[in-house]
Amino acid sequence: MTNFAYKVFTTVVTQQSFYxxxxxxxxxxxxxxxxxxxxxxxxxxxxxxxxxxxMRLTDDGQYILPYxxxxxxxxxxxxxxxxxxxxxxxxxxxxxxFSSVCVNWLPxxxxxFSQKYPKIxxxxxxxxxxxxxxxxxxxxxxxxxxxxxxxxxLIVLPLISDPIRCVTPSSFVPKNRHSITKDDLIGQxxxxxxxxxxxxxxxxxxYYNVELNSINFSIDDQSIISMVExxxxxxxxxxxxxxxxxxxxxxYPFSETFTxxxxxxxNKNQMTSPSVAAMVKHIEDFIKNSIVKSSL
Numbered sequence: 001m002t003n004f005a006y007k008v009f010t011t012v013v014t015q016q017s018f019y020x021x022x023x024x025x026x027x028x029x030x031x032x033x034x035x036x037x038x039x040x041x042x043x044x045x046x047x048x049x050x051x052x053x054x055m056r057l058t059d060d061g062q063y064i065l066p067y068x069x070x071x072x073x074x075x076x077x078x079x080x081x082x083x084x085x086x087x088x089x090x091x092x093x094x095x096x097x098f099s100s101v102c103v104n105w106l107p108x109x110x111x112x113f114s115q116k117y118p119k120i121x122x123x124x125x126x127x128x129x130x131x132x133x134x135x136x137x138x139x140x141x142x143x144x145x146x147x148x149x150x151x152x153x154l155i156v157l158p159l160i161s162d163p164i165r166c167v168t169p170s171s172f173v174p175k176n177r178h179s180i181t182k183d184d185l186i187g188q189x190x191x192x193x194x195x196x197x198x199x200x201x202x203x204x205x206x207y208y209n210v211e212l213n214s215i216n217f218s219i220d221d222q223s224i225i226s227m228v229e230x231x232x233x234x235x236x237x238x239x240x241x242x243x244x245x246x247x248x249x250x251x252y253p254f255s256e257t258f259t260x261x262x263x264x265x266x267n268k269n270q271m272t273s274p275s276v277a278a279m280v281k282h283i284e285d286f287i288k289n290s291i292v293k294s295s296l
Contacts, residue, residue, distance in 0.1 A: 006071055012055055036048065073267070073270055076091075090119045093123070095124050095125070096124075096127055096132040098146070099241070100240045102126050113278075122279075125141060133146050133152045133154065137267070142267055143280060144266075147262055150263065153268070154267065155266040156263050162261070163253070165239065168228065172234075174252055188233065188234050189214050190205060190214060190235070191215075191233045191234070197215070201260075204256075225246070238260050
């Protein structure tokens with residue numbers, strides 16, 4: 001099979017539609033259908049379950065997805081190495097990140113990296129911690145920002161320890177006037193993103209005996225701030241998320257220290273790509289320089 005057939009396969013997986021895949025690949029829907037049929041004939045088993053709601057991978061299709069993605073990545077890597085040998089420093093980098101990294105870090109990282117390597121194309125995908133790790137593991141993205149622990153078999157590079165804070169209305173003052181204790185949280189409601197509840201924020205809320213029925217889930221960090229402003233409840237957010245959020249609020253530390261560990265994850269096969277390796281080093285240097293500046 002040609003690499004185009006593999007590209008068609010992964011595009012249909014992402015788009016869940018022959019028609020949408022054809023638009024992305026700039027070919028006809030019949031060409032997409034023909035390519036998938038040929039691939040299924042060659043492999044000897046069906047890859048998709050077709051329904052009115054779209055295309056869904058069969059169990060066999062799900063099993064071979066990372067292997068096909070690996071073939072595509074290897075081909076891209078070969079072209080990048082060839083370009084690097086020719087001194088072009090060309091290539092493609094796919095980065096996955098959660099919201100506060102997208103807002104606070106990636107604009108600076110991409111701008112400075114593109115100034116150094118203007119011919120390298122960068123694509124960004126935003127997602128939850130678990131989504132980023134899973135997509136990096138199967139090769140859909142090359143580099144991901146997530147939080148520890150990471151269960152997938154990836155290269156894991158710890159970046160920072162990000163303290164978790166309590167966000168309150170401006171009129172709220174802790175009993176000891178400087179940190180949030182268990183006494184401050186009796187009868188209080190909390191607002192947080194649902195994806196955060198199964199990680200480090202859950203550890204903090206469990207410690208302070210905040211029950212699940214006292215939690216309202218919000219869609220993003222800024223909406224948490226707005227709801228706290230309105231007196232609907234208290235928020236819980238890490239320092240990185242609070243950097244560029246605005247509102248008539250107070251931010252207090254908890255009486256006990258809770259942090260989330262932000263890390264970089266890299267697909268092992270992609271780490272040998274010149275462009276990916278250069279981006280990883282660039283990110284690590286950016287984080288080190290940011291830490292030095294913040295300590296001055």
